[in-house]
Amino acid sequence: MYIYDKFDQTVVRERVAAFRDQVARRLAGELDEDHFRPLRLMNGLYLQLHAYMLRVAIPYGTLSSAQLRRLAYIARRYDRGYGHFTTRQNIQYNWIKLEQAPDILSDLADVQMHGIQTSGNCIRNVTADHFSGVAGDEIDDPRVTSEIIRQWSTFHPEFSFLPRKFKVAVTGAAQDRAAIKYHDIGIQIVRGPNDEMGYAIYAGGGMGRTPVVAPLIRAFLPQAELLSYLEAILRVYNRYGRRDNIFKARIKILVRDIGAAEFTRQVEEEWRQIRETGVNLPAAEEARIRRFFAPPPYDSVTEPVAALTQARAANPGFARWVETNVHTHKVPGYAIVTISLKPPGGIPGDATAEQMEAIADLADRYSFAEIRVSHVQNLVLPNVKQADLFAIWQALGKIGFADANSGMIGDIIACPGLDYCALANARSIPISQAISERFADPTRSAEIGPLQIKISGCINACGHHHAGHIGILGVDRAGEELYQLTLGGAADQTAEIGQLIGPGFTAPDAVDAIERIVDTYLKLRQPGEEFLAAYRRIGVAPFKEAAYARG
């Protein structure tokens, strides 16, 4: 993974020193909140319901074991012993004291981490496929592109005060695991007509109150010209984005209002003017960055792993976990492991300091000291030998993270909701707990098959409800929490916005309605047909009827 050079380290250290001075001035009364607020937000420090919340950037979801241990230390030393992994591959701490925030940032800087680009109207922390570099279906490692974008975008003077926040996601495979079409810019690594490497560029996607699936604005961009093209997009947005209305300030509104064709024309026109004079990365610098992502020293494994076959046969629980949580690795004899942070009845994405440390130990022992954070709020061990899978599963069982539910009905995305978030209209976590408990039986979960439930506690959609096969949106109606259901959303390469099926339910009724929707699917599906495929074939009618049919 990328290791800071002296420039990166200096930038982060200087930022800590500046923030320490700003906090001291705020506490001494020399800065009022109006002036201090943007300064703390530039370091990821928000004020939430119960305390300050610190959001720490995990660029493209890649962590070393040393970094994860430091995140555990911060949870224990400065917070209440846990952290929350988010849908943007970051981690949040919920109980931060302002007077301790500079010390936390200093402790993070020790391990090359910070809270920069986790707030404000800048280019946010770039996200990527959590299987980057190891996926069997990958054209190229998106971490290289992501790191180039990170270095280009950090403190970019022209793009530090955009009309609104700006999110970029990168995938290196046709199978989109990074939800790129729901981002301001989505980048897919593709091969061109002569098999050369390049990018397909999507722009103007997003969730929130106005969900939009991003249109393709360029089918092939030569790899070397990435930064000048991104700069052209940002310039058009910076020039014409709506600064007068916060609800219309995202790039998705600009693209929608002028149309994808006209937006593309303007970007291409801007690009024509700057592609020779603008910033493009020299090949030598690209090669320097790429070296950081060289594959680790894999062993050569040529024989089928007999121990794995035997363990699966002897242990049905382990066999189920291999089915759902173990993924194809590009190197024979190796595997990718998803560690589900979704035990039935648990809080999606939460991990204690002890759990984080145990996972860091597993990464050291079995996965070349590397961990990934997925936008589905799980952790990933990207490089494990198939022969070690049983030992890893047993170790995960000791910390409560051995559930076989990755991609299944219990693998729910949920935002913090009204339990923590100052913007929320309703709680998200309790309803996710009720659903995961309702479908906790692993046999029943396996029978249902892949099914993504995503829950947001307000229209801002941090819980990605628009993209859920079953989406849940919490609303407030005259002081009562109600939950609206959407069906048919998808976040992958077939991205689609879920359809609202009707009036909201109370929390218990919503769980019952979801169970009736699932039962309807089981009744109507064709052999081997997954929930989303069945929904797309059948349409909303029988599911809607089932949802509102009360016993």
Next chain:
Amino acid sequence: MPRDEIEPSVISAGRRAGRVAVGGKIASANRLRDGVVVYLDAAGGWTPDVDKARVETSPEGEQELKAALDAGMRANLVLDTAVIDIRAPESNGSSRGNAPARLREQIRAVGPTVRPDLARRQPL
């Protein structure tokens, strides 16, 4: 998404008290140095215990609460201030202390409903 990057919703988080009868108003804020939820008390100080909050029932009293919140902000002691509703006592006269009317404020007073081990007090 935190309020600091606000994209406010048409549907607000219970800005009204719903069908709950309002019994008075109290002054709420977060403490500057550590962000802890605090309430103005009868002595003019800041308490994390909602039951010790100063309760006002008149328009003049509400203005005094607002003035105290503004003074606390100017003194750099608190931020994110608001005057909030509390429930009226039950019809039989019983009261469980100062119970904020809105769920959001109840959660601020008690702590996350999903982490009772971290609760500041018994649920209201």
